[in-house]
Amino acid sequence: MKDFRAAYGQYAIVTGASSGIGEQFARHLGAAGVNVVLVARRKDRLEALAAELSRTHGTDNIVFALDLLADGAVDELAREVSDLDVGIVVANAGISSAGPLVNNSLATELDVLTLDAAVPLRMAHHFGGEFTRRGRGAIILVASSLEASATPFTANYAAAKAYVSSLGQALHYELKNHGVDVLVVSPGMTKTEGAQRSNGLDFQKISSTRMAPSQVVQAALHNLGKRARVIPGVTNKAADLLIKHALPRSLSVDMFGRLFSRALVDTAPRES
Numbered sequence: 638m639k640d641f642r643a644a645y646g647q648y649a650i651v652t653g654a655s656s657g658i659g660e661q662f663a664r665h666l667g668a669a670g671v672n673v674v675l676v677a678r679r680k681d682r683l684e685a686l687a688a689e690l691s692r693t694h695g696t697d698n699i700v701f702a703l704d705l706l707a708d709g710a711v712d713e714l715a716r717e718v719s720d721l722d723v724g725i726v727v728a729n730a731g732i733s734s735a736g737p738l739v740n741n742s743l744a745t746e747l748d749v750l751t752l753d754a755a756v757p758l759r760m761a762h763h764f765g766g767e768f769t770r771r772g773r774g775a776i777i778l779v780a781s782s783l784e785a786s787a788t789p790f791t792a793n794y795a796a797a798k799a800y801v802s803s804l805g806q807a808l809h810y811e812l813k814n815h816g817v818d819v820l821v822v823s824p825g826m827t828k829t830e831g832a833q834r835s836n837g838l839d840f841q842k843i844s845s846t847r848m849a850p851s852q853v854v855q856a857a858l859h860n861l862g863k864r865a866r867v868i869p870g871v872t873n874k875a876a877d878l879l880i881k882h883a884l885p886r887s888l889s890v891d892m893f894g895r896l897f898s899r900a901l902v903d904t905a906p907r908e909s
């Protein structure tokens with residue numbers, strides 16, 4: 638694997654590092670000798686991970702407990718790391734919503750849109766600018782295989798991930814001649830706490846196949862600097878090709894609608 642520290646800089650920021658895919662990004666980058674700035678709300682988990690990575694790899698890790706939904710959170714993060722040689726940014730923190738859109742509170746849907754789309758935009762804008770000025774850096778945006786189609790019963794989440802994927806692939810082109818590598822990683826179902834949380838859809842009713850989060854991260858880090866987008870896993874890649882290139886959009890929407898309606902767990906309207 639590439640020498641990330643030499644190629645990009647001494648530190649990586651990983652948002653959502655307290656569990657799942659983000660935790661694995663921190664672990665893999667730490668194992669590669671990169672110092673990690675660990676960002677999420679659960680400070681105890683971040684502190685335990687920072688201590689473990691320092692002990693195992695001798696890296697200097699920084700814990701920044703932050704609610705990325707708070708006003709000015711990305712500006713605060715940018716100020717916190719302004720003196721560090723940050724070379725890699727992984728915008729991974731995300732939440733999902735599912736079930737019939739009109740049954741969910743608008744506040745929840747707006748939080749999904751903010752954390753999954755506006756926060757990655759803010760991070761890409763700030764750090765993309767910094768990296769361009771110094772002529773090196775890497776930005777990884779975590780999207781989802783659901784970006785492939787409009788997706789009933791997880792409509793807002795899939796739309797937010799489609800936005801992130803489009804943003805990242807366009808930025809890959811804009812920044813590649815400035816020494817900045819941008820990669821979108823679009824995982825399929827992955828074994829994490831986030832995927833287990835029941836939030837309107839029970840995915841076990843559709844498929845019990847889950848990828849390990851470390852496989853997602855390996856695929857991402859392996860492809861960083863080589864391409865604009867990676868879909869971890871052969872089956873997920875094949876599904877993406879089929880949905881995007883072989884099916885008319887109306888059919889893919891219909892297919893997801895039928896599939897996900899089988900997994901609905903709660904169709905009662907919720908308080909807004």
Ligand SMILES: NC(=O)c1ccc[n+]([C@@H]2O[C@H](COP(=O)([O-])OP(=O)(O)OC[C@H]3O[C@@H](n4cnc5c(N)ncnc54)[C@H](OP(=O)(O)O)[C@@H]3O)[C@@H](O)[C@H]2O)c1
Nearest residue numbers: 653655656657658677678679705730731781826827829831
């Ligand atoms: N698992 C899957 O099947 C799957 C598939 C496709 C894409 N993804 C994407 O992969 C990314 C990681 O998801 P995951 O499955 O690893 O989920 P996860 O285990 O629930 O991890 C989500 C991370 O985001 C952090 N987070 C949530 N809200 C936050 C907030 N307001 N401020 C700061 N941090 C916040 C959480 O930390 P705290 O709670 O400590 O703040 C946690 O570290 C997400 O963008 C998700 O959409 C996941």
